[in-house]
Every structure is written in structure tokens, then in C-alpha cells.
Amino acid sequence: MDCYACQLIQGQKDLPGGRVHRTQHWVVEHCTGPLGVGTLIVKPIRHCLHLWELTSQETAEMGPLLHEASQVVSKLLQPSQVYICLWSHAGWQPQHLHFVVQPSWENLKNISDKPGPYLQAAMLQTSETPNRATVEQFCEHARGVFQRNGSLTFSPLRSIRN
Numbered sequence: 170m171d172c173y174a175c176q177l178i179q180g181q182k183d184l185p186g187g188r189v190h191r192t193q194h195w196v197v198e199h200c201t202g203p204l205g206v207g208t209l210i211v212k213p214i215r216h217c218l219h220l221w222e223l224t225s226q227e228t229a230e231m232g233p234l235l236h237e238a239s240q241v242v243s244k245l246l247q248p249s250q251v252y253i254c255l256w257s258h259a260g261w262q263p264q265h266l267h268f269v270v271q272p273s274w275e276n277l278k279n280i281s282d283k284p285g286p287y288l289q290a291a292m293l294q295t296s297e298t299p300n301r302a303t304v305e306q307f308c309e310h311a312r313g314v315f316q317r318n319g320s321l322t323f324s325p326l327r328s329i330r331n
Contacts, residue, residue, distance in 0.1 A: 172216055172264070172265050173264075173265075174210075174212055174216075174264070174265035174267060175216050175265060177198060177201070178196055178212075178214060184198055184199075184201065185199060185201065185301045185304045185305060185308075186198075186199040186304045186305045186307065186308025186309070187305075187308060189209065189308050189311045189312055189315065190238075190311075190312065190315040191214075192230050192234055193226070193230065194213055194214055194215070194224075194226055194227040194230050195211060195212065195213055195214060195227070195230055195231070195234050196211075196212060196214055197209055197210070197211050197234070197238055197311075197315070198210045198212075199304050199307065199308050199311075200269065200271075201298070202293065202298065203292050203293055203295055203296050203297050203298050203299075204269065204271050204289060204292050204293070205271065205272065205277075205292065205299060206246075206299040206300075206303050206304055206307050207242050207245065207246045207248075207271075207272045207307055208269060208270065208271040208272065209238050209241075209242060209269075209270040209271075209311070210267050210268070210269060210270075211231075211234055211235055211238050211267065211268040211270060212265060212266065212267035212268070213227050213265075213266065215227070216265055217265065217266055218257060218263040218264065218265065218266060219257070219263065219266065220255065220257075220266060235253055235268055235270065237315070238270045239251045239253060239270055241311050241314045241315060242270055242271075242272050242311075243272075244314060245307065245310055245311060245314060246272045246307075248272035248273050248274050249273060249274050249275055250272075250273045250284075251270060251271065251272055251273070252269065252270070252271045252272075252273055252285060252289075253268055253269070253270050253271075254268065254269050254271075254286070254289075255267075255268055255269075256268075256269055269289075271289070273288065280292060280295075
């Protein structure tokens with residue numbers, strides 16, 4: 170299949186930090202693009218292009234998993250906000266849907282005057298992907314928090330905040 174998201178799920182493409190978490194119907198991975206350290210991708214395991222095509226079982230897992238992913242990012246990085254948005258286009262063509270779970274801090278205003286989608290667009294224009302070792306460190310800690318059902322038993326990762 171010529172789907173980048175599916176290729177990452179199946180281990181056919183390089184995924185810095187590896188898989189962070191998996192449920193019966195969803196996976197959590199670190200973003201491979203320029204949206205900063207701690208930006209997680211939450212996507213269905215099954216190739217799916219549209220939100221309305223999700224099964225009832227996939228939908229039942231979606232909300233709690235997005236909530237948990239935002240908690241993991243918040244506990245590890247202590248951002249001022251965690252964005253969650255649905256992305257499913259590339260070149261105006263529907264792609265494997267995925268949710269971006271992205272930490273944001275006020276100091277990112279040096280990248281964009283406006284937050285949210287404006288910040289994401291500015292970060293995408295830079296094409297600067299995060300340091301691989303830092304992503305791997307974050308993913309290791311995030312896996313631990315997911316495994317402990319959200320309990321954080323170590324200090325927040327202040328050293329890898331954006």
C-alpha cells in the first residue's frame with residue numbers, strides 16, 4: 170500500500186522513537202514532521218480516510234485515547250496548551266486520517282504571531298524536524314506514562330520542551 174501512515178504502522182518506514190502506544194484499534198506515534206518534540210499522532214490501525222467511516226468500536230476508543238494522549242503530553246512537557254486536531258489531507262487528496270496532539274507554549278510566538286493552525290502552518294513551512302535523540306527520549310518516557318495509565322513517577326521533561 171502506498172500510504173505513509175500504514176507504512177509507519179507496519180514498520181516499513183523509519184519511525185523515530187518507535188510506536189508509543191497501541192489499543193485494539195488505534196496507534197500512537199511521535200509525529201515525523203516539523204511540529205516539535207512531544208507532538209503525537211493518534212491514528213486508526215485500519216486504513217481509514219474519513220471520520221464517518223470509523224466503526225463503532227474505533228469511535229468508542231477514540232475519545233478516551235485522545236484524552237489520555239493529551240494527558241501524557243501535558244504531564245511530560247507541561248505546555249500551556251495541548252492542541253488536538255484532525256488531519257486527513259495531502260495535496261487535497263484524502264489520506265489516512267490522524268489526530269495531531271501537539272504541545273504549545275507562549276514562547277512559540279517567535280515562530281508565529283498567532284497560535285493554533287497558524288503556528289502549525291509556520292512550523293510546517295520551516296521543515297525543521299526535531300532532533301531524533303530527543304524524540305526517542307520523549308517516546309521512551311511517554312510509553313512509560315501510557316503503561317502506568319497516566320501516572321507520572323518521574324519529573325517532567327523540562328530539558329526537551331520547545
